[in-house]
Amino acid sequence: MNLTLFRRDFLQNKLLIIIIAAVTAMYSIVVISMFDPALGESLELMMESMPDLFAAFGMTNAGNTLIEFIANYLYGFLFVLLPLVLIVIVTNKLVVRPQDKGTLGWLLATPVSRSKIAVTKAVTLIYTILLEILWILLCCIGASEILFSGELDIQRFLLLNSGLFCLLSLFGGICSCSGCIFSDSTLGTGVSSGICIAFVLLQMLSQVGEETEWLKYLTPLTLFDSTSIAQGDFSVVPILMLLLASIFFFGMGIFVFCKKDFSV
Amino acid sequence: MSNIIHVSHLTKDYKKGKGVFDLSFSVGKGEAFGFLGPNGAGKTTTIRQLMGFIRPTSGTVSINGMDCFLQAATIQKDVGYLPGELPLPEDLTGEQFISFIAKLKGISDIFYAHQLMQRFQLDGKQKMRKMSKGTRQKVGIVAAFMGQPQIFILDEPTSGLDPLMQNEFIQLVLEQKAKGCTIFLSSHIFEEVERTCDRVAILRKGKIASIQPIDTLRHQQSREFHFSFSSQEGATVFYQKMGGTLQEKTVILLSGKEQLPSILQMASSLDICDLSTKSQSLEDTFLAFYGEEQK
Incomplete structure (x- = not known):
């Protein structure tokens, strides 16, 4: 871990982080303000009219409590895809572009070891993900407390976000690992974002109907069941599996980075 | 004279005849060693192995007795490196980049860096993306020399500089040589090597064609x-x-x-x-x- 490099790498993404944070805040506030226990009925009517479409976006059951509502409308799709965009772009800037453009040569020409460089970049990515999660927490809790004071089950909400953090870390691990393996910038970003988007699509398909339900076994998103967590059914094992997979991919990325030929 | 850089039967095979093959040479302490060859001869491939960016297919390459790949980070404490192509982070100014590299290298005193900037008339406030090739080269020179290392690895260092600055650069290299620094300079320009180096290796198609004292080569030119x-x-x-x-x-x-x-x-x-x-x-x-x- 090298602080100078961390600072530089993190600040490189400040504009992107601000934009994603603004979009996150907007969605949090808009969706939460739509919550109305009475209105739930009319939404349910809408859902009954086009169940497949709602189901694809993870909105199966609007729920009666605020946390169920949030889990359905935000954690099924938006809060997965939006941070994924952040992760893909940040990894591209941290790992892929320095190889592609050759600026990595300057780092390798300093007394900072390869393993330190790789670990610093992994920490920068995880830190960025963590910041996004904390921002989500702040926005959602803030909006809930102002609009519906006392309605949000904070403890469950924290569990929900710890699950999301593990899922996003897995995305981060996959992206940084692929960025380290491929020297070509198109492949480095393309393969990982392709895999992650495929996972999201598979989950959407698996929720549409019974014939496609088996697809859920092909995507790690199944391990993060936001609806169940919101209903108070939190189990550690799937979340731990996400975390372990994430550690595996980050580790592999660092390992490859230390051994690789960099023609820079 | 003890050997600083030691290369023995170094081969990096990129297939289809590309790469470098069975290179062997040593550079002694305080020596300036020129590495001449046309474009594509394998100069940069050799330098990448000296810098530990890539690993040899076979053979060994060491600096100060340490393996260039495995102990790259330790070796870098003593090395000033100036790449031929200078990909600089576009979003930084020259000054920001120089202070960033200085911190990574653990250089706390950047007085010398500022002296070098003045000497090469480098405007540090300019963003890198707006810099000309020559100005970028100056940024590279400052970054490579500011730590006052004992060993210099310079890859086509004067490309893009105007004749006045080329001259200034050659003076700078000669000053380092006078201080007892070891210099490895690759180039495709005979004059650049002629003015600075003691011995010259000629590289062609990935193989060393000859290693001669500069005087011999000068007479043959x-x-x-x-x-x-x-x-x-x-x-x-x-x-x-x-x-x-x-x-x-x-x-x-x-x-x-x-x-x-x-x-x-x-x-x-x-x-x-x-x-x-x-x-x-x-x-x-x-x-x-x-x-x-x-x-």
């Missing part, structure tokens, strides 16, 4: 002389005596410096009206010496 005569007869007589190539009233001669007096005497006895010289490119020089047998 020949020039093209274009003798123009006012009459066709003069040109023909000169051509018959001296050989070379006859083009209308001009005779083109390839010659070393030694034969020059006798050639000039000959030319002045005829009706010479113009004389121009052209330095040979490295490739030409190379072909002139090794061409026939190498082909």
